[in-house]
Amino acid sequence: MIQVLRAGLCDLVMDQGRPGRGALGVPVGGAADPAALAAANRLVGNDATAAGLEITLRGPGLRFPLGGVVALTGARFAATRSSGAAAGWGETLVLAAGETLNLEQAETGCRCWLALRGGLAVPPVMGSRSTFLPAGFGGYRGRALWAGDMLASSATAGAVRLLRARAPAIERDAPLRVVAGPQAGQFNDVGLLAFFAGNYRVEAASDRRGLRLGGPAVTHARAELPSQGVLPGAVQVPPDGRPIVLGWDGPVTGGYPVIAGVIAADMVKLAQLRPGDAVRFATIELERARSLATEQWEIEELT
Amino acid sequence: MQAPIIRGICKMQEGALFLMENDTRAPSQSHPAWRWISDRGLRVETGDSTLTRYVALISLNLPEIEDIIPADGCLFLVFRRGAGLSENLRSALIAPLAGMPVTNGTLHEIVVEYGGGAGPDLPALAERAGLDAAAYINSHAAVEYSVAFLGFQPGFPYLHGLPCALHTPRRASPRLRVAAGSVAIGGGYTGIYSASGPGGWQIIGHTTAVMFDPQRDAPALLMPGDRVRFVPR
Numbered sequence: 001m002i003q004v005l006r007a008g009l010c011d012l013v014m015d016q017g018r019p020g021r022g023a024l025g026v027p028v029g030g031a032a033d034p035a036a037l038a039a040a041n042r043l044v045g046n047d048a049t050a051a052g053l054e055i056t057l058r059g060p061g062l063r064f065p066l067g068g069v070v071a072l073t074g075a076r077f078a079a080t081r082s083s084g085a086a087a088g089w090g091e092t093l094v095l096a097a098g099e100t101l102n103l104e105q106a107e108t109g110c111r112c113w114l115a116l117r118g119g120l121a122v123p124p125v126m127g128s129r130s131t132f133l134p135a136g137f138g139g140y141r142g143r144a145l146w147a148g149d150m151l152a153s154s155a156t157a158g159a160v161r162l163l164r165a166r167a168p169a170i171e172r173d174a175p176l177r178v179v180a181g182p183q184a185g186q187f188n189d190v191g192l193l194a195f196f197a198g199n200y201r202v203e204a205a206s207d208r209r210g211l212r213l214g215g216p217a218v219t220h221a222r223a224e225l226p227s228q229g230v231l232p233g234a235v236q237v238p239p240d241g242r243p244i245v246l247g248w249d250g251p252v253t254g255g256y257p258v259i260a261g262v263i264a265a266d267m268v269k270l271a272q273l274r275p276g277d278a279v280r281f282a283t284i285e286l287e288r289a290r291s292l293a294t295e296q297w298e299i300e301e302l303t
Numbered sequence: 304m305q306a307p308i309i310r311g312i313c314k315m316q317e318g319a320l321f322l323m324e325n326d327t328r329a330p331s332q333s334h335p336a337w338r339w340i341s342d343r344g345l346r347v348e349t350g351d352s353t354l355t356r357y358v359a360l361i362s363l364n365l366p367e368i369e370d371i372i373p374a375d376g377c378l379f380l381v382f383r384r385g386a387g388l389s390e391n392l393r394s395a396l397i398a399p400l401a402g403m404p405v406t407n408g409t410l411h412e413i414v415v416e417y418g419g420g421a422g423p424d425l426p427a428l429a430e431r432a433g434l435d436a437a438a439y440i441n442s443h444a445a446v447e448y449s450v451a452f453l454g455f456q457p458g459f460p461y462l463h464g465l466p467c468a469l470h471t472p473r474r475a476s477p478r479l480r481v482a483a484g485s486v487a488i489g490g491g492y493t494g495i496y497s498a499s500g501p502g503g504w505q506i507i508g509h510t511t512a513v514m515f516d517p518q519r520d521a522p523a524l525l526m527p528g529d530r531v532r533f534v535p536r
Contacts, residue, residue, distance in 0.1 A: 134498065
């Protein structure tokens with residue numbers, strides 16, 4: 001059980017999302033780095049599909065009235081425990097009854113994930129416990145956590161193992177790798193050059209629906225198209241020429257030209273971009289992108 | 304009624320846009336063209352048989368496919384990471400659709416309060432169409448629409464069949480908040496906002512019908528292939 005003493009900026013209950021509902025207009029959603037949440041779950045002995053918390057930029061103050069086994073993965077946040085023990089990242093943490101875990105600002109990156117042994121017991125909606133904020137369903141009452149909320153967890157059997165997880169290495173400063181989008185051919189040379197050679201910045205008005213980018217305007221002639229299916233990572237260019245990278249809760253169809261698509265392997269980097277961060281794009285051959293192996297988290301006994 | 308003829312013209316226009324938008328691979332008569340548009344996304348040009356092809360593909364439950372998203376004249380196949388185009392899928396993509404039932408979905412009557420506070424853009428749109436408000440409403444409500452696909456928001460229907468005279472570009476600057484249930488026009492579509500939020504379509508009315516409820520067995524009120532009539536209140 002978790003008692004929210006102080007809410008963070010946007011604490012959302014998330015699991016691996018609700019794939020297969022695109023025809024209803026419902027995106028997959030779920031943790032922005034599903035592998036990081038899955039790793040946190042493994043550290044506490046949960047199934048990888050259990051629900052945990054996705055914490056963004058500034059974390060919450062959480063009390064564990066009954067104690068609990070917890071793990072944190074993703075971006076490091078300033079964090080303290082009332083017991084004085086270290087709140088380490090990527091390892092099994094055993095919290096005493098009544099202990100509090102205080103998460104402050106993200107030190108690097110944007111998002112971290114917290115798993116609690118047993119998993120967060122919110123009712124599944126359309127096959128998932130993930131919060132879908134744009135339509136206000138799923139997760140904890142369809143919203144971000146507030147102070148005073150109480151989150152239950154399911155009971156689990158079996159011994160607690162103390163484990164450590166090692167995240168796959170990512171090059172933080174490398175450009176986001178993209179493949180050319182379906183309408184890349186509609187942009188003139190000026191627009192293409194602006195986009196592929198430009199330096200962009202993540203704007204404050206960014207969220208899980210999309211990252212808005214400030215920088216060189218990407219000009220194009222046609223503003224509206226017949227709507228087409230889009231995935232998270234698609235870079236749409238509205239008439240004002242300011243690119244938007246669609247996020248995990250973005251629409252499943254869009255009517256703006258798509259100049260490029262962030263490849264699946266680099267979506268974890270997108271998950272850690274925060275307002276003000278610099279963004280550059282680099283093209284990669286589609287077949288090469290498709291052949292990249294999925295990065296693996298390594299889990300080992302804590303010694 | 305002129306509606307079927309008008310609809311035919313609209314379709315032709317959309318087809319023309321489609322070819323302009325697309326590269327050299329015009330959809331062939333025998334089977335649809337497809338191309339990768341991202342490392343996990345395959346776009347399949349399906350034209351008028353989009354929903355029939357959707358039903359044919361989704362019912363195969365192919366392991367490499369995470370989801371299939373119908374849109375305007377095309378399907379978007381989302382692959383699991385690392386998965387490729389299997390022989391089974393290739394065969395299904397080129398298999399003829401002859402003999403497949405034509406989708407003729409449920410007819411829904413949606414009661415709409417047109418104009419006033421419920422439809423703030425109606426006066427400007429009527430003027431643009433050269434109609435008075437009553438004639439504009441009659442024109443919008445006279446047609447039987449078909450749900451082409453859902454998108455933008457969960458359960459938000461893109462309806463085909465809007466008379467050409469009512470086609471209107473989206474607003475130059477979107478509203479920060481559009482109420483759920485708003486009946487709207489965006490380009491050649493009419494649609495209904497299923498949730499409150501920002502939106503750029505022209506608002507002509509409002510319905511109390513609940514377009515999307517995740518707790519219902521069928522969360523979306525309207526499904527692709529369904530038919531819709533608007534009934535002025």
